[in-house]
Amino acid sequence: MGLFDVHAHLTDPRLAAQESDVLARAKERGVTTIISNGLNPDDNEAVAALARRSELVQPAFGLYPVDAVLPAMLAAGVDYPRDGEPCDPEAGVAWVAEHVSDCVAVGEIGLDRYWVPEPHWEAQEAVFRKLVAIALDADKPIIIHTRKAERRAFEVLQEMGAMRVDWHCFGGKLKLARRILEHGHYLSIPANARKSESFTRLLQTAPRDRLLLETDCPYLGPTRGELNEPANVRVTAEYAAELWDTDVRSVQSQVESNFERLFGFAP
Ligand SMILES: [Zn+2]
Numbered sequence: 001m002g003l004f005d006v007h008a009h010l011t012d013p014r015l016a017a018q019e020s021d022v023l024a025r026a027k028e029r030g031v032t033t034i035i036s037n038g039l040n041p042d043d044n045e046a047v048a049a050l051a052r053r054s055e056l057v058q059p060a061f062g063l064y065p066v067d068a069v070l071p072a073m074l075a076a077g078v079d080y081p082r083d084g085e086p087c088d089p090e091a092g093v094a095w096v097a098e099h100v101s102d103c104v105a106v107g108e109i110g111l112d113r114y115w116v117p118e119p120h121w122e123a124q125e126a127v128f129r130k131l132v133a134i135a136l137d138a139d140k141p142i143i144i145h146t147r148k149a150e151r152r153a154f155e156v157l158q159e160m161g162a163m164r165v166d167w168h169c170f171g172g173k174l175k176l177a178r179r180i181l182e183h184g185h186y187l188s189i190p191a192n193a194r195k196s197e198s199f200t201r202l203l204q205t206a207p208r209d210r211l212l213l214e215t216d217c218p219y220l221g222p223t224r225g226e227l228n229e230p231a232n233v234r235v236t237a238e239y240a241a242e243l244w245d246t247d248v249r250s251v252q253s254q255v256e257s258n259f260e261r262l263f264g265f266a267p
Helices: 019-028 041-053 070-075 089-102 118-138 150-160 174-183 197-205 230-243 248-263
Strands: 003-008 031-037 057-061 105-112 142-147 165-168 186-189 211-213
Touching (some): 003 211, 031 230, 041 057, 057 089, 089 118, 105 118, 105 165, 230 248
Parallel strands (some): 003 031
8 A cells, every 4th residue: 555645846956956865755654656746848847757767756747827827927027936937828838738648637737816916817717727628638637726716716627527636735715625525526635734724624524535645845844944745745644544533554545545536546
């Protein structure tokens, strides 16, 4: 039986610099599958190369919702902390369309109204719809990032008939999370769940056959100031075992069958 991380960023320079150690620690703690999520064409290329190098890593190709409108945002003078040149959103969508058959999921994609101001919402949604259509056409699961736009993202996904969906690090209202899960989508619980009232509530009350594990590493670590990494999915599995009054093995067996149902292969 294996553990998995459905949402990692192993190509982040901070993790890439210690790639073999990070992967060795994950393996040591029982992690058998890490889905590394791409943010733009350059990052997708790096994810693809990493997946070729490591048997542990599976690629997800995406276009980060901020990258989907970043050139227009910057041209309009919006402040956004980012290194390097922004990609051309159309080229970003075309890249995913061209390579979709080589990934296990399309992600991360979604809507972000935290960083993106209202004049750019329509364009952002248009890109999101194109990416969802690509995933549906290729029959690939979708990994969603959304911030301050959970309700709208859910409307779009419902309207487009997307059913194979994982919501990464869901930050919306609990009531909406329940509707999303009842609809048949999945939520992946991050490694810092113990410190979060809403993820604790979700672990306690959500249908267990709809939950997955993620880290969003290098972000959102269980220990403040420490770099997060895929090995930490075990922290969430242990926390779930505590809340469900069971052992880590039963949590593993539950989330493993959830993974297999969504992604179509065993982790
Ligand atoms: Zn992410």
